[in-house]
Amino acid sequence: MKKILVINASARSSESKSRELTEVFIKQWKMINGEADINFRDLTISEVPFVTESWIEAASKKKEQRSEADNSALKISDVYIKELKNADIIVLGSPMYNWSVPAILKAYIDQIVRVNETWKFNHDHPTNPYKGLLEHKTLFLLLARGGTGYGKGESNEHMNFQNTYLELVFQLIGIHNIHTVAIDGVSVDPEKLCQRVETAHKTIKKIITNKVYKNIKPNYESQQ
Numbered sequence: 001m002k003k004i005l006v007i008n009a010s011a012r013s014s015e016s017k018s019r020e021l022t023e024v025f026i027k028q029w030k031m032i033n034g035e036a037d038i039n040f041r042d043l044t045i046s047e048v049p050f051v052t053e054s055w056i057e058a059a060s061k062k063k064e065q066r067s068e069a070d071n072s073a074l075k076i077s078d079v080y081i082k083e084l085k086n087a088d089i090i091v092l093g094s095p096m097y098n099w100s101v102p103a104i105l106k107a108y109i110d111q112i113v114r115v116n117e118t119w120k121f122n123h124d125h126p127t128n129p130y131k132g133l134l135e136h137k138t139l140f141l142l143l144a145r146g147g148t149g150y151g152k153g154e155s156n157e158h159m160n161f162q163n164t165y166l167e168l169v170f171q172l173i174g175i176h177n178i179h180t181v182a183i184d185g186v187s188v189d190p191e192k193l194c195q196r197v198e199t200a201h202k203t204i205k206k207i208i209t210n211k212v213y214k215n216i217k218p219n220y221e222s223q224q
């Protein structure tokens with residue numbers, strides 16, 4: 001049975017479109033695959049700590065050289081990384097805030113992008129200096145944004161630091177099988193919103209039905 005980790009980052013609860021997409025994912029997954037081993041990480045209730053000086057010092061030491069204080073500084077980072085390592089499939093629901101991701105999600109990313117845990121230096125390749133360590137995983141980025149035109153070649157593409165950033169970060173830590181589904185225009189044009197939401201639901205269903213998550217080799221693909 002595949003292990004799924006569902007992460008949510010929206011400050012909104014019942015009105016949240018990104019949370020709606022993670023719920024649709026779970027529902028469709030269960031309908032298509034039956035049983036599911038699902039873990040949840042809601043970043044808005046667990047108070048993600050910021051990286052501190054003690055965190056940086058502890059993370060740069062070898063495991064066996066760390067003191068109790070070092071281990072304590074890395075405690076939450078260790079929990080988050082363990083959850084990621086345990087998962088075959090990661091489902092991340094996130095809004096666009098100020099053309100990027102919510103601060104709480106950035107804080108989470110700072111906790112999980114950790115040298116010799118999720119990536120290591122690739123000294124032999126100056127043009128490709130990072131080697132991701134989280135291999136054989138699939139990531140679903142289920143996103144919501146108030147405006148429109150953030151896709152490739154569209155008028156607001158240059159303002160999109162949301163999916164572009166998330167895709168880059170997760171590729172750097174070794175996850176190349178990424179499927180991005182976004183609902184655009186949540187704050188504008190309510191008539192078109194219904195259609196956009198429906199399309200996003202269908203896209204999620206299609207991706208799960210096609211069982212692309214079984215493709216464990218790097219297979220970068222984005223769907224908007």
Ligand SMILES: Cc1cc2nc3c(=O)[nH]c(=O)nc-3n(C[C@H](O)[C@H](O)[C@H](O)COP(=O)(O)O)c2cc1C
Pocket residue numbers: 010011012015016017018019094095096097098099100144145146147148186187
């Ligand atoms: C603090 C804040 C900042 C936002 N910034 C942007 C933005 O830069 N661009 C955009 O298109 N929408 C922006 N929005 C709109 C949200 O992306 C939109 O409401 C989205 O649906 C939020 O995700 P959710 O429905 O999962 O809560 C912002 C909303 C909030 C609350």
